[in-house]
Amino acid sequence: MDPRSEELAALNALGMLESDEKRVLDGSSLVDRELRDLNAELELVAAELGRLVVPVEPPADMKRRIRAKIRSRGGSKLRSISPLALIAGVGWAAAVALALASIWLWRERASLNQQFNSLREAIAPVTQPTAEKEEKEKPPARNLEEELKKLRGDFESQKTALNTEIEALRKREADANAKVAQLVQEAQAQKERDAAMKLHVATLQSEIWEYRRSVMTIVWDASKDQGALMLDKMPRVESGRDYQLWIIDPQKPDPVSGGVLAVDDKGTAKTTFKSTEDVGDAVKFIVSVEKKGGVPKKEGEVVLKEP
Amino acid sequence: MESASHSCVSTTPKTPMAQTELSEEELLQRVARKDSRAFDHLYEALAPRLFGMMRQMLNDDRVAEEVLTEGFVHVWEQASSYDESRCKAFVWAVTVFRQKAIERMRALGRRNRRVDAQSLEQVTFPADAASPDSETVSAALATVPKEDRRLIECAFLKGLTHHVMSEALGQTPEATKAGVRRGMMHLRDSLKKGGL
Known part of the structure; x- marks a missing residue:
């Protein structure tokens, strides 16, 4: 990896980059895996330094303030539970409901039996049980049976409703899984397309004092002989002149023009470009100062080049 | 522990085991499942070091407290993005909180404010390490050449851009x-040797 990329990654890890430099690094990281990995690695290296900071106890009410803030934002987050978690939650809820209903039914039955027995015992010493009395004692038993029947009915209908809900959530889970599979497939296809594109990222710098802060990043697709570039902190070109991009192909005697660069007043340019001739895969880039409108063959001074 | 009425959300799951015995990584994973008791323990474990860092960077207690709040709200909401195979929970938290502090400095226009060399001279990590991990980091940092180490210390503790520091x-x-x-590559290699 070139020192310039390492430099950007190191500065980024410590949060030292200006916004525009950060954008260049992010753009380059998108297509340069090695840079992306180094960037991530150095971010973790920098974060390890946090272990050396002197701890300071926050104010006593800090946790309460944080909780209040979380509560004030909490509603929307609760809705973002995944279908899988929801299914798991409903499953547990159903199990808990079944268990509670069973316990309640058992206790209700025990309580009614106890009441029934108490009543029977209370009546027993006063009068001898007769056929008539026994007849009177029957209704509570029937009531108990009916009550249990009713509770069972309620319980069965709740169970059916929960089963229906679980079924619906299972269907949603299946749909979500199908969608995930489709996205994975699309990502794989995109990966293959990217690999086929033969991308090359180049960073151009200068050894000339006036151009010391200038930076150009090029993403070049060798399969199509075209690319995209970002140029920043470029000094204003003198009147009657233009900056021109050149592609150096080791198989060709002269650089091939990549076109004139339209640099704005802030010294920046963002554009796509194509080679004016077919070039090979292993190319490099330079920028020179040429006559206004550009020239077919490089004549002027090179101000930026790929190391 | 504060009362139940202060819990973060009403759907707090019950935690059967003593969470104080859990590692910061396990606590963070529980926070991802919206376990507010795990969040409390994680706060106790991380807040002093993170608050120390926020105060160093922001140089303002009130703003440091605000950023600490923002950071922990982020931890609560985004804990599921933490990947244990990639780094320790504390390192993940430092990345989150530093980013928040830098964003706040940018919003307050402090990123590009001039600083004098004298104020940077006092910016340094303490020499004595408090834990085995900090001992390893401290030892690794000590191997970085003095001038490069100074740059890293100032950048980490003050959150300044390279233009301002230069x-x-x-x-x-x-x-x-x-x-x-140079310093960061050196530090990376030393930390690798130290087993972090």
Whole structure:
């Protein structure tokens, strides 16, 4: 990896980059895996330094303030539970409901039996049980049976409703899984397309004092002989002149023009470009100062080049 | 522990085991499942070091408290993005909180504010390490050449851009950038040797 990329990654890890430099690094990281990995690695290296900071106890009410803030934002987050978690939650809820209903039914039955027995015992010493009395004692038993029947009915209908809900959530889970599979497939296809594109990222710098802060990043697709570039902190070109991009192909005697660069007043340019001739895969880039409108063959001074 | 009425959300799951015995990584994973008791323990474990860092960077207690709040709200909401195979929970938290502090500095226009060399001279990590991990980091940092180490310390503890640091230290931006690169690569290699 070139020192310039390492430099950007190191500065980024410590949060030292200006916004525009950060954008260049992010753009380059998108297509340069090695840079992306180094960037991530150095971010973790920098974060390890946090272990050396002197701890300071926050104010006593800090946790309460944080909780209040979380509560004030909490509603929307609760809705973002995944279908899988929801299914798991409903499953547990159903199990808990079944268990509670069973316990309640058992206790209700025990309580009614106890009441029934108490009543029977209370009546027993006063009068001898007769056929008539026994007849009177029957209704509570029937009531108990009916009550249990009713509770069972309620319980069965709740169970059916929960089963229906679980079924619906299972269907949603299946749909979500199908969608995930489709996205994975699309990502794989995109990966293959990217690999086929033969991308090359180049960073151009200068050894000339006036151009010391200038930076150009090029993403070049060798399969199509075209690319995209970002140029920043470029000094204003003198009147009657233009900056021109050149592609150096080791198989060709002269650089091939990549076109004139339209640099704005802030010294920046963002554009796509194509080679004016077919070039090979292993190319490099330079920028020179040429006559206004550009020239077919490089004549002027090179101000930026790929190391 | 505060009362139940202060719990973060009403759907707090019950935690059967003593969470104080859990590692920061396990606590963070529980926070991802919206376990507010795990969140409390994680706060107790991380807040003092993170608050110390926020105060160093922001140089303002009130703003440091605000950023600490923002950071922990982020931890609560985004804990599921933590990947244990990639780094320790504390390192993940430092990345989150530093980013928040830098965003706040940018919003307050403090990122590009001039600083004088004198104020940077006092910016340094303490010499005594508090834990085995900090001992390893401290030892690794000590292997970085003095000038490069100074750049890393100032950058980490003050959150300044390389332009501001170059100006304050009276050196060219190229020298600053090259020093930071050298220092960070050196630190990375030393930490690897130290097993972190």
